[in-house]
Amino acid sequence: NAGVTQTPKFQVLKTGQSMTLQCAQDMNHEYMSWYRQDPGMGLRLIHYSVGAGITDQGEVPNGYNVSRSTTEDFPLRLLSAAPSQTSVYFCASSYPSGGRPNNEQFFGPGTRLTVL
């Protein structure tokens, strides 16, 4: 199993450009999430999904869109990039049991995004 994969590893954008960060997992996990990591801020939840066709907002959803058309894929779209979106983005997945997510989240290697 490849686990959680993210592409690209690095990306530089100009202000106003749009792009999609890709995330895929091959573990048949229902729960997937996107976080951004900034120095001194820890990981902040952007969006999450409890299954195909179901997404919801996290702590910092503004400027980002997601969709979940399949169990495997959970892309994150930046609609109009801003310098404040310069960050490292992590995708994660897990297999929740008994309702609330209570299992280990498996993290991808991250995408380092710079917006000029």
Added chain:
Amino acid sequence: AQSVTQLGSHVSVSEGALVLLRCNYSSSVPPYLFWYVQYPNQGLQLLLKYTSAATLVKGINGFEAEFKKSETSFHLTKPSAHMSDAAEYFCAVSGRDDKIIFGKGTRLHILP
């Protein structure tokens, strides 16, 4: 909504000394709690989790944490620090909804 507070953004301990990383949580329902470790330029790896079974939870690499409901705490400890423990540590909570919220992290420095 649930939240996590990690006391101390940086903690330094001598090699062989006790490691204590503090985590306090807020949740309107009995929480699920997690500790993750991040080594430089890597993703996060689960150290241990609490899901309402035993209050003392043992994890990988000799780490353990104790859930104390009265103190709303889930502090991470290791009896004897090793140089390889230098990393950033994150506490996380899963509460009423499906969100898993992380703290701001504590960077652990090991002094020779």
